[in-house]
Amino acid sequence: MTTSHTFIALLSAAAWFSIFIAAHITGWRAGFENARWLMITYTTCLLGSLLTVIGISAGAGSTGFDLLALAVTFLTGACLFVMYVPAVYTVLTSLSVQTMILLHRSSGGLSEGALYDRFAGRPVVEDRLATLVASGYLVAEGTRFRLTSRGRALARIFAFVKGFWRLGPGG
Amino acid sequence: MKAICLASATTVILLLLATLGFRFFPSRRRVRQMMMIYLACLLALIGVWSATPDDLGFLSRSLTTEPSWLDLPLALFFFSAAFFGGALQLYNLSDRGLSLRILIDVLEAPNESLDVPELMAVYGGGQGISGMYRKRIEGLIEEGFVCRAHDSIVLTAKGVNTAALFARIRHFLRLRPP
Numbered sequence: 142m143t144t145s146h147t148f149i150a151l152l153s154a155a156a157w158f159s160i161f162i163a164a165h166i167t168g169w170r171a172g173f174e175n176a177r178w179l180m181i182t183y184t185t186c187l188l189g190s191l192l193t194v195i196g197i198s199a200g201a202g203s204t205g206f207d208l209l210a211l212a213v214t215f216l217t218g219a220c221l222f223v224m225y226v227p228a229v230y231t232v233l234t235s236l237s238v239q240t241m242i243l244l245h246r247s248s249g250g251l252s253e254g255a256l257y258d259r260f261a262g263r264p265v266v267e268d269r270l271a272t273l274v275a276s277g278y279l280v281a282e283g284t285r286f287r288l289t290s291r292g293r294a295l296a297r298i299f300a301f302v303k304g305f306w307r308l309g310p311g312g
Numbered sequence: 313m314k315a316i317c318l319a320s321a322t323t324v325i326l327l328l329l330a331t332l333g334f335r336f337f338p339s340r341r342r343v344r345q346m347m348m349i350y351l352a353c354l355l356a357l358i359g360v361w362s363a364t365p366d367d368l369g370f371l372s373r374s375l376t377t378e379p380s381w382l383d384l385p386l387a388l389f390f391f392s393a394a395f396f397g398g399a400l401q402l403y404n405l406s407d408r409g410l411s412l413r414i415l416i417d418v419l420e421a422p423n424e425s426l427d428v429p430e431l432m433a434v435y436g437g438g439q440g441i442s443g444m445y446r447k448r449i450e451g452l453i454e455e456g457f458v459c460r461a462h463d464s465i466v467l468t469a470k471g472v473n474t475a476a477l478f479a480r481i482r483h484f485l486r487l488r489p490p
Contacts, residue, residue, distance in 0.1 A: 147377050151386075170486050209313055209375050213386065216316060220390055223397030227404075232485065236410070237448045238478050239490035241457055241467065245475035246489065250466035253449070259490075261445035266432055269411055278415060284427045288418050296415035302406045303416070306334040308342075310437030311406065312413030312444050 146210040149197050154217035157190035162225070175233065176276070179226070187218045236260050313375040314361070314368050315383045319390035322357045326350060327399055346403060350395045354388065361387055410444060 161182050168178040194214045198207045231238060240260060244251055259265075270286055273279040278292030288296060303311060329349045339345050361384050366376045377383040405412055417434055418426050426434070432441045449465060452458045457471035467475060482489070 147382060166485070170484075172486070207374075209377065212313065212316060216390060220393030220397065223401070224393055227397065227401050232478065232481055233487070234410075236445065237452055237457075240448065240452065240465075241471055241475035242479045242482065243490045244458065244465065244467045245472060245479060249472065250461065250464045252464050253460075254463070256449070256465055257442060257445055260448070261442045263428060263432065266414075266428055266435075266441060269414060270428070270431075273411055273414065278411075279418065282425070285425045286418060286427070286431070287425045288415065292415050293419060293424070295412070296419040299406055299409070299412045300416050300419065302402065306331060306403070306406065307338065308334065308403075308407045310413075310439060311408060312410065312436035312439070312447075 146194070146198060146207050147213055150194050150210040150213040151217060153190045153193040153197075154214045154221070157186040157193070158218055158221045160189070161186035161222075175229075179229070183222055187215070187222075190214050190218055236265075313371050313377070314364070314366060315377065315387035315390060317368060317371075318357060318361055318364075319387045319394065322353050322360075322391050323394040323398070325356075326353045326395060329353070330399060330403075342403065342407070343400070346395075346400060350392075350399075353395075354391065357387060357391055358384070408447070413444070 164182045164186070165179055168182065169175060191211060191214055194207070194210050198210060240256060243256070243259065270279065270281075273292070274281055274286070277289055278295060279286045280289055303309075326349055329352075330346055333339075333345050333349060334342065337345070366380050366383070367373070377386065413436055414431065417431060417436070418424055420437075421430070421434065435441045436443050449458070452465075452471070453460065456468055457474060458465050458467055460466075479489075
């Protein structure tokens, strides 16, 4: 019985994750706000995968709470998610990727000055600040930007990691 | 459950080794340093998994995976996900995250407040926003996606293929071209 439950857990997590990717990409193409839609679809599909495993266990007449199957389902979904999200944000926000695409559209080459104007100029910074304000990490006060409590907490955590790992200023 | 226990323990060891590596053996190629640690930990995980009983000596019967061979692929998957989706991303965000660096620069500013010109000047602990982009260009050159030709940046063959792939993905997702 345990054998089938572990396989069912894996299959359930994989199937629901496929549904999550399809739903996420469909919503993305339809213009839904990415971060919120990502979390809504993921949470829904994670719950779906857990309920599937519980339902199948109950239907098979299992009397005990199958902790192993639930743990495998949850972790498999979570592991797939943490590998999917960086890929999403690479496509969405990576300046390196955008640089290569711009070069590709410009017959393969551009002057360094033109690239710096496009990717190291004021619009890039303003665009990122607008995203941080919309996400609740910064608040605009006239022309100045100030941290919210949420932004301060995140900044402190990563400042600590940078210091602890001696990564230097980075960015 | 053996897979979960061993993958979790190996992830903790990997983070400790990465911390030791970053602090006491600084390298410009930190990703390669992390990859070496990951591979060493992966081999150690296989060794420990092979040398230990299915129940690790303390797990109840209901928490052992059957068939037992399924446990090793699960352990490798959980550990690899913890590395590629966890530890490596934590490093990438800490070292290269533009948004996070902006938040830290605001945190370090007097009165925790900056306007756009100030931010562009002090970004990255004083390197300025052009320093951020220089790092991206140097990274693309090091990885062989682009090269310098006089005062221009030119895609290599590898860069052309990669750019075409990402352009197709972004087009499919209806994202604005850069």
